[in-house]
Amino acid sequence: MGKDLDKAAYDHLWMHFTRMSSYEHSPVPTIVRGEGTYIYDAAGKRYIDGLAGLFVVNAGHGRHELAETAYKQAQELAFFPIWSYAHPKAVELAERLAQLAPGDLNKVFFTTGGGEAVETAWKLAKQYHKLTGNPGKYKVISRSVAYHGTPHGALSITGLPALKAPFEPLVPGAHKVPNTNIYRAPAHGDDPEAFGRWAADRIEEAIVLEGPDSVAAVFLEPVQNAGGCFPPPPGYFRRVREICDRHNVLLVSDEVICAFGRLGTMFGCEKFGYVPDMITCAKGMTSGYSPIGACLVSDRIAEPFYSGGNSFPHGYTFGGHPVSSAVALANLDIFEREGLNQHVLDNEAAFHATLSKLTDLPIVGDVRGNGYFYGIELVKDKATKATFSDEESERILYGFVSKKLFENGLYCRADDRGDPVVQLAPPLTADQSLFDEAEQILRGVLSEAYTLL
Structure with missing residues (x-):
């Protein structure tokens, strides 16, 4: 059966972002089960899930409560669209997210995933400016190396040329500024606050260069994923918020990864003290037990869409799916009951300290x-x-x-979309024992890798 499964995987399953030829003569790694912070392959071997699936399984694997919630909801109402109709779970989830979100982000537009949430935010920003008398504002500013999704609009916002090249021409109007990689900062590398001002000012420079009457929004992740987890320097987001307000440009916090506990707060913007005009989110909302995404929108931005004959002519068949909405509510219950956000805040310093031991290796910069x-x-x-x-x-x-x-029991991400990095983002239930186990595996493999240079 194993050989048949491997052959079928290569013959029929077109895996995402995958060089398929690499599996022509070797088996496809096939994961069959998850439990807590671990996953198991078809041969029964156990691995640390060092990436929470894909920054997704925040509450951990094997949560029977979430599976039972999905089963119960599917029996009651498996599907109904939210195109001019509502169903209870979408309403309940929208209300819950509005209560959790900062500021006046009280309107929730559901999607099926993160890329669609980003697509939604750009379309909404363009139409908002048209409805408020600024029809020329359509451009977007985002950061170099940042990844924002695969739909044509989201891919245009993405700052990774190699990912975009096969699909060009893309949506016009997407412009890039430097990211916050202080390790390779062109200036002020020894002064984080000065570097933060410099990086934020590049956003204003781009807005002025393009013309404030043509720029609709700025899209930023709280911690940039691609390139290897760039946190914001002190004061960066405060200055960006001021710049956006000065030029009537919307600030979109792309939190497809950073929301739902990844940084120890329900939304990443809370960790860094800013209130955006929109938040895009997905992944951890259900801990991956059912797909869903959302664009959270401030009352101010939503107001013109709620007036007269205006509407937002945009949507997704499976947006706000009843089963996914029910699972998301149950997942948020787990977050609150088990204090997962606080667990991250209590342990993030230990996680950082454990990984930082690796800086004694000549290959770790x-x-x-x-x-x-x-x-x-x-x-x-x-x-x-x-x-x-x-x-x-x-x-x-x-x-x-x-x-x-992977052979040594650690599933994580090795990536060179910027400079070469290894990324770790385990389920939020991870503790010191997992940090130590991961560090030991990394130490052995990276030590050996250096001898190959």
Whole structure:
């Protein structure tokens, strides 16, 4: 049966972001079960889930309560759209999210995932400005190397040229500014506040250069994922908020990863003390037990859509799905009952300290992140911060590190969309024993990797 499953996986399952030829003569890694912070493959081998699936399974695997909630809701109402109609679970979840969100973000537009939430936010920003007398405002500012999703609009906002090239031309009007990678800061690298001002001011510079009457929104993650977990410098988001307000530009906090406890707060913007005009979220809302996403919108931005004959002509068949909405509510119950956010806040320093032990290795240049969301940047030379060549990334990061970590029992992400990094974002239930186990696996593999340079 195992061989048949492997063959079927290669013959019929087109895996996402995957070089399919790599499995022509080798088995596809097949995960069959999860329990807590661990996953198990078809042969019964156990692995640390060091990425919570894909920054998703925040409450951990094997939550029977969430499966039972889905079963019960599917028996009662398996599906009904929220196109001019409502159903109880979508209403309850929208109200709950509005209560949890900061400021006046009281309107919830449901999607099926994160990319669709980002797509929604850009479309909504453009129409908002048209309805309020600024029809020329359509452009978006986002950051270099940032990933915001795969739909054409979200991909345009994404700052990864290699991901966009096969699909160009994309949606016009998406412009990029520097990110907050202080490890490779062009200036003020030894002064985080000065670097934060410099990085934020690049956003204002771009708005002015493009023309404030043409810029609709700025899209930023609280902690940038692609490139390896860039946290914001002190004061960065306060200054960005001021810049957006000065130029009548909407601030969208893309929290597809950072919401629902990843940073120890329900929404990532709370961790850094800013209130955006919109929040895009998905992944951890249900801990992955059923797909859902959302765009949370402030009352101010929603107001013109609630007037007269106006509407937002946009939607998704499965947005606000009854089963997903019910599961999300049950997942939020678990968060509150078990204090998962506080667990992250109580343990994030220990997680950082444990991973930071790896900086004694010559291949580890930087360990950075926030909450339960960390990146380990790999270098050839710590003194010069020299990074890998393309050949070295292919041979060492993908050809050795990624495979060897998995072989040794750690599922995580090895990535070179910016500079080469290994990312860890375990379920929020993880504790010191898992941190130590992961550090030991990383230490062995990265030590060996350095000998291959």
